[in-house]
Amino acid sequence: MRKSTGFAIKSFFFLSYHTSSCILPIPSSSLLHEFTQFCYQRNLPRAMEAMDAMHKHGIWADSITYSELIKCCWARGAVEQGKRVHKHLFSSGHQPKTFLINVLMSMYVKFNMLDDARALFDQMPERNFVSWTTMISAYANAKLNDKALEFLISMLREGVKPNMFTYSSVLRACDGLANLRQLHANIIKSGLDSDIYVRSALIDIYSKWDQSENALRVFNEMATEDLVVWNSIIAGFAQNSDGDEALNLFKRMKRARFLADQATLTSVLRACTGLALLELGRQVHVHVFKYDQDLILNNALLDMYCKCGSLEDANTVFTRMMVKDVISWSTMIAGLAQNGYSREALRLFESMKASGTKPNHITILGVLFACSHAGLLEAGWYYFRSMKKLFGVDPGREHYSCMIDLLGRAGKLNDAVELINEIECGPDAVTWRTLLGACRVHRNVDLAIYAAKQILRLYPQDAGTYILLSNIYANTQRWDDVTQIRRTMNDMGIRKEPGCSWVEVNKQIHAFILGDNSHPQLDEINKQLNQLIHKLKGVGYVPDTNFVLQDLEGEEQREHSLQYHSEKLALVFGLMSLPKEQTIRIRKNLRICGDCHLFAKLVAKMEHRIIVIRDPIRYHHFRDGVCSCGDYW
DNA sequence: AGACCGCGAC
Structure with missing residues (x-):
């Protein structure tokens, strides 16, 4: 018509x-x-x-x-x-x-x-250089990296000289270090490395290839300072989970009198997220008001609050957002589930569908995780088996791992193994780690050993898995195997990473590292810890020494070694320094041990405190003697 | 013809 x-x-x-x-x-x-x-x-x-x-x-x-x-x-x-x-x-x-x-x-x-x-x-x-560059940048944007590089080569072959536009585009399409070095050399030869677009593209791609040192070198060669180039280097470190360095650079940037924009703040928030710095994140939030409805920035803020364990703040941000996209919803759904609010996560998923936003594979992952967390076996199976039909998303390895977690929680180890065999592209280390976790909780020694060996086959340097395996052997009195593991670790030069916990008090980060006595209040902390343990034993606390490495003789010594676990020190320091109504938030580099978990539950009950401990994998909200993880981790 | 920023299972 x-x-x-x-x-x-x-x-x-x-x-x-x-x-x-x-x-x-x-x-x-x-x-x-x-x-x-x-x-x-x-x-x-x-x-x-x-x-x-x-x-x-x-x-x-x-x-x-x-x-x-x-x-x-x-x-x-x-x-x-x-x-x-x-x-x-x-x-x-x-x-x-x-x-x-x-x-x-x-x-x-x-x-x-x-x-x-x-x-x-x-x-x-x-065809002039614009014709070539247009096609190269189009392919780079469409992530057709091979095509972009292929066009660059043809361009050079035809004697057309690339300029800064060409290089800044093609760098994004660079998907190998060898290519990158070659390109970088060409860029320097043609003198185009001083262009700020090329520079930021170089920093960006070096960061993406986990070459922070090279990224920093390119950054430091900068003659005229530029905000986007600052943003690139800060983002590079924030994305490579080097939040400390990202924050240092942010401070340097402010000293150089640059004003942060959306991109800067987004990366700073990401750094806070990685380091679980809630207070610093809150300070950044104040600056975000200027960019009230910036979607990307709000999503980063949302994620920061979720990952720092403050769902109240996350909810406030989420409600205030006028525009939400699939990332906003997915962040919130996964955030709720990870912090122990699975049913709310599933309810939110319903609202998401009602809002007309199409879930993607990450959304579904959050949904499955919520089911797993709440022990909703049937709902989990339903979403898993119908995700392709309902949302057009093929189940990937990560969805299988979530289902294995769900089955593991329910104690259905055989079904879990069966599901592993179903994975089209085969299991990976995460799959086996998930199964291993289930075996540990349900004390299936043989399957645990099998799973651990699969992980070590993929990552022969994985210290955590060796320790776990060695503990399993020790607990079943297989001392020869324990010795064998020790020897392997020695031969390969694998050391156990020392446990480290961080707690934020008055905008200061206090780090507690196993075997490090540098904290000025350590004596007082130990004194209080002893008193607390004594008090807890009075109400029936029995230290769980199953998690202790077996090189210590005698129960007493083993108990003693537990006492110095970094999260206990951080927890006691939090009790000492923070007002009673304030949540104690701790971040750990290693997974929490059973004894510290039990300890935190009892402390939360006895001292009427809310304690949040985030380990690399899970979130533990302790309140009233129970943990949001449901004692499964 | 161009750069920097947001979600994922263990």
């Missing part, structure tokens, strides 16, 4: 030209003049009508005017009109200038019509 109306108007318009030209021929220059005016006024409908009229008269305008029209098409997403301009430009054997074809190509790229852009590129009699 709409189409025919448009046609009527168009014909009418043309008719008016036609009739008037019968009486008084309109010189082509006046048609051109009108067309040009409409193009520069960005009046797309009138410009298109004028173009059609010109087409009938076989009149062509100049390239600059057409490029204005094309830009107008892409700014409005007018695909059909754009195609009509394309057709007009090539009609009657006309050959537009290279410049104009480049503009047309960019238009198709903006419309995500890469094949059309490519077809134009292939037909071009002459």
